[in-house]
Every structure is written in structure tokens, then in C-alpha cells.
Amino acid sequence: MDLFESNPEAKFRKKVQRFAKEHVAPVAEKVEEGWFPRDILRKLGEQQLLGVAFSKSDGGHGLGWSFEIIVAEEISAISAATEMARLASGALYAAPLANFASRPQKQRFLNPVLRGEKVGALALTEPGAGSDAASIKTHAERRGRDFVLNGEKRFITNGGVADFLFVFAVTEPRKAPKSGVSALVVPRESRGVQVVKTYSLLGMRGANVVHLRFRNVRVPDENVVGGLHRGFPILLDELDRERPAVAAGMLGIARSAFESAVDYSSRRQQFGRPIKEFEGVSFKLSDMLVRLEASRLLIVKAARLLDEGKPARLEGATAKLFATESAFEIAHQALQVHGGIGYTRDLPIERYFRDARFMMIGGGTSEIMRFLIQREIYRERSRRSS
């Protein structure tokens, strides 16, 4: 066993690497041009690479988050936009269902997604509610045995192609958010669900990120997950779980950028020698490696805690903050090492740079991660002093 990777994890990593090379690499450019990788999701499902974190009884593969971060890193190392589609469906959408849905709900809404036959999306963010997720306004009112859903969600990954949307909505305005928000599964084909806009993105270009509108959408009450008005704890749980995987995705991009910089600096000659012989270049590689290693350790720590059923809010936020900011810095410095050719579309390095920018925003911004971390610091202090 490697210090931080068990033998089964190392073997699993090889399997995912083979998958990524065989199935993801050939379509990476097509995804970049806007092709949604539904076919890759199906293949991931067939090879049991979706839902690896969830227990077998939940339709997953019983391997835990220590394996999920391997999938995230390896797919993202080849195509971060493909990983974004996978993560949105197989983790963001799937995790709350695996942890809170009833058996019939899992059979209907989770299992086909983990098999890669259907696609899921998680719809939380709204035009007026981003970092302040507790201020969502989308609401669902009871009418007989149904709920009627109205409101808007924006920046929803997979939102325009998903079969199912996991929507957070206010169901009891007087008690929102803590005891007045519910989580509902809404089939995207439901009457009244409208895709208002598909965003054109700086990076993650193949990702399908849309603005959705719900107008009098009828949702049967059997689609409420985890109990009426019980959505807010589900949301917090989901966010804690998604962060190590998001961080691992960024680690994948950073690793590819680093490897490209090592390679290029060894081959490229200036002033009669390979540019790696200039400390101005090679010391950048040293800094990149330190950041990669530190990111990996933080991510593994958060995933191991989740696998032990322990709280990982502080560790997940720490891993996400460090790994995402490091990935951007690494991609930036790696591009610099490539000089002019790094700025062109001849090499994927400019894509790594654009893709790496995203996760300082998505899944909670860097500022929100710092907010969460300082809150845990002071909570711990008051626990100790009481």
C-alpha cells in the first residue's frame, strides 16, 4: 500500500485510467465543441463507474468516496467538461437520493441514473440566491396529492438534457429555510418546465449549463425526498459530500497541466539548452508539485472521513479551497512555461487554464469556503473553552 492509496484503490485507478484513455480521450475535443457526453455516462454506468461511493443496496458499488475521488480526478484529467456532466448526475444529483430517498424512489430516480441510462441534475441556485442558498424563492404549494412548483433556477449543470431534476423549493415560507424547504424530484419533461437559456461558458465548454423556469409544474407528493420540509439538511449533507469530489476534479486538470509543463520544458530549447535548465522555469515545476501533493492529501483526508461516516465540513471546504485555487495557479504557471504556443488552441493547455477557473465559483465560492473554515475554527475554540 502506498501511504495514501490502498492496493484496491491503485488497481481501481488503473481501471479508470484505461476507461478514460479508451472512451473519454477520443471525444474530448467533441465535448469541447458542445457535444453532450451522454454516451460516456452510459458507458461509465455499464462499467460500474457511476455511484461508486454509494452502497450496493442503494444501487451503487459500495466503494466509498475514496474511490469516487479517483474517478473524478482521472476523468477530469482528460476532459473536465465530461467530468462535470458525470459529477452533476452521478454525485450531486445522486448523493441526496442515495442518502435520503425511499426504496421506491431509489428504484425510479436513482438506479437508472447510476446505470447511466438516465441523467440527473441538481437545481439549487436561483437568480436571487447563489452563495446565500438559504434565500431561495422557488416554491411548491400543495394542491390535493400534488405540489405545484413555480420559480426559476439558474446555472444548472445538465439542466437542459437531464431526465430528472433534484429541485430545492420552499414548501413552508414561515419556517424556511431550516424547516420550510423540501427536496423534490421533477422529471424534466413535466409540463411547465422550460429551459429559458443555455449559457455560453468561459471554460467547461461541453457542459450543459442552463437557466430553468418552472410554471405551475405539478409534482406528485411521492416525489418529495426525505420528508416534507426536510430539504435543508439534505442540501447541507450534499454540499459536504460534493466538495472532495469537486476538488479531485480540479486536481485532475492540474495534474495534466503539470505533466504537460514537465514534458514541454524538457523538450523546448532556448539559448542552446532545454528551458528546464533555467531555474525561472524549473522552480515553477517545484511549486506545482508541492501544490499537487498537498491538494491530494487534503482531498484524501476529507474522503476518508466521509467513508468513516464522520463529519467532513471543515476538511471538505479546506480541500476544495486549496485544490481549486492551486489548480488555477498550476494551470496558469504551466501555460507560462509553454510560452506562446500555450496561448493557442494547438495544445490543450489553454483549455486547462479556462476549465480550472470554474471551481473557485461552482459548488460554493472560495470566499464561502473561507467563511465555512473560519466558522469551524471558532466553533472548535468555543467547544474547547466551554
Ligand SMILES: Cc1cc2nc3c(=O)[nH]c(=O)nc-3n(C[C@H](O)[C@H](O)[C@H](O)COP(=O)(O)OP(=O)(O)OC[C@H]3O[C@@H](n4cnc5c(N)ncnc54)[C@H](O)[C@@H]3O)c2cc1C
Ligand atoms: C458553470 C456553472 C455551473 C453551475 N452548476 C450548478 C448546478 O448544477 N446546480 C446549482 O444549483 N448551481 C450551480 N451553479 C451555481 C454556483 O454554485 C453559484 O454560481 C455559486 O454558488 C455562486 O453563486 P452566484 O453565482 O450567485 O454568486 P454570488 O453569490 O452572487 O457571489 C458573487 C461574489 O460575492 C461573493 N460573496 C457572496 N457572499 C459572500 C460572503 N458572505 N462573504 C464573502 N464573499 C461573498 C462571492 O464569493 C462572489 O465572489 C453553477 C455555476 C456555474 C457558473
